[in-house]
């Protein structure tokens with residue numbers, strides 16, 4: 001069993017998609033280990049997305065991530081990291097299969113409903129930022 005981190009981003013919490021997204025995770029046999037709801041401060045969002053701090057979309061990303069509440073969930077499952085990345089779909093919703101989480105709930109490249117860790121190294125760093 002492996003652990004990974006999912007964020008339900010402010011666009012999806014505002015659109016009342018929290019329940020449906022959690023249902024999808026449980027239907028895919030992930031176990032919820034920890035879950036919190038919070039609002040990113042600019043400092044916390046900068047730390048969470050530090051790998052992107054030189055990208056041109058970084059200021060817009062921080063504005064979006066601090067615009068409302070986020071739900072952070074630690075999940076356990078078989079091949080959790082790679083399996084969850086498949087279930088959420090690619091960053092750009094136009095590239096997403098309709099049965100992926102982003103295919104269902106994302107509205108743009110930035111407002112794409114969820115985040116999922118892409119490696120064990122990033123999972124550990126992201127968990128530290130959010131859960132301490």
Ligand code: ADP
Nearest residue numbers: 052057061090091109110111112114115116118
């Ligand atoms: P992913 O979330 O699929 O791992 P990245 O790590 O590349 O994607 O990017 C982090 C987040 O930054 C994305 O989920 C999205 O919200 C935002 N983002 C990425 N690329 C762009 C872009 N070109 N324009 C606007 N926002 C972007």
Ligand code: MG
Nearest residue numbers: 115116117118
């Ligand atoms: Mg990423």
